[in-house]
Amino acid sequence: MKALKSLLLILLLLPLTAFAKAPLVFMTDFGVRDGAVSAMKGVAYGISPDLLISDLSHEITGIFDGAYRLYQTEEFWPRSTVFVTVIDPGVGTSRQSVVLRTRNGQYFVGPNNGLYTLVAEREGIDELRLIDEKVNRRPGSAGSYTFHGRDVFAYTAAKLASGQITFEQVGPRLPNSDLISIPYRHAERQGDVITGGIPVLDVAYGNVWSNIPQSMFDELKVRVGEPLNVRIYNGTKLVHEERIPYQHTFGNVPVGQPLIYVNSLMNIAIALNQGNYAVAHGIESGGECWMEIQKSK
Missing domain, CATH: 2.40.30.90 (Bacterial fluorinating enzyme like)
Known part of the structure; x- marks a missing residue:
């Protein structure tokens, strides 16, 4: 009994951050009329059922729209937040699956197709890594070519947000210059x-x-x-x-x-x-x- 009381006292004195997971925020162009978003969340909860999952939007209309919605919201989320971004018309092609870490300590998981143009411009690029799908892909999904949001991005992001992998374990580092940027009209x-x-x-x-x-x-x-x-x-x-x-x-x-x-x-x-x-x-x-x-x- 004395040992149990001591353990409870230690748990009460530990900071809440000892148990907290990094927030996991989903943004897609899937809509919510079918099960795609729910499937992604199911994969994430399968990695860690106590993840803090939120939705940015699932009504994104294109890559630049997604880039702007990230720009609109990311600065209000805390350091270490992991954003899963699936606006991916090139899914299954040779386009890269990446994780970007910005200089403010946030992570962006998704396709390297210009989605991160505005957040990289405002926050700066700390590191860019290619997702190693040999180890960071949902088991049994190798035959699926058109749902990387579920099989690669949600899976990798959940492992990263829950602390099961480090950023370095995502995959090999890429040159920062490899991040694709969309040209747009500046003011x-x-x-x-x-x-x-x-x-x-x-x-x-x-x-x-x-x-x-x-x-x-x-x-x-x-x-x-x-x-x-x-x-x-x-x-x-x-x-x-x-x-x-x-x-x-x-x-x-x-x-x-x-x-x-x-x-x-x-x-x-x-x-x-x-x-x-x-x-x-x-x-x-x-x-x-x-x-x-x-x-x-």
């Missing part, structure tokens, strides 16, 4: 004109998000309520043009009226108060879509 200012890409839409509300940082917009010295000339393009085609006021929040303009505002990522965005700006004006997002904001003289 830039020329005088009173700022241009920037439209990487994604705020899908719930139809707000149009740019990658123009507030710091660059502030260089225009725009007053709250001041209207600006806005042009939105898809490639070289002008899709929409309008004068829109800069405001802090949606309720500062009448219902149905547009505004320029700073979104949750501290980037410039355009919205329609209690409406869907993207639908109203036929605006899309992606590598070819961009906007121009000009201060009136």
Whole structure:
């Protein structure tokens, strides 16, 4: 009895981190209408039933959309978080299966196809490793060529998050320069004109998000309520043009009226108060879509 009490006392005094697993976050383009996401989670729980599993999204529409959703969320997750990212049109081909460790100590497990463009740019690359599928692949899955999300990525990520393997045991190190990056339009200012890409839409509300940082917009010295000339393009085609006021929040303009505002990522965005700006004006997002904001003289 005395020994048991001593053991219980030791357990109570141990920090919670002694038992904690690294968070495991799933992002895919699978949707949730079938069993694919559940199968991946089942594999992870089979590795360690006390893993802390969360979902980023399973409605990703493409590689750059996935890259931006990682950029949108990863900075709010703690060090050692393991992200499983399965937007993988090249599954089963010669594309590489990798684990990226960024300089902030997070891990990204998935295909080397550009998904990590934005997080690598912001956080920096610490190391890149090729997954050794001879040891880091779900047993009995060698004949499966089209579900690496379940058989390779979820399996490897769960072993890494649970501490059953170290990062070095993932597989051989690759040169950091081997990480594939997607080209995209960066924000830039020329005088009173700022241009920037439209990487994604705020899908719930139809707000149009740019990658123009507030710091660059502030260089225009725009007053709250001041209207600006806005042009939105898809490639070289002008899709929409309008004068829109800069405001802090949606309720500062009448219902149905547009505004320029700073979104949750501290980037410039355009919205329609209690409406869907993207639908109203036929605006899309992606590598070819961009906007121009000009201060009136």
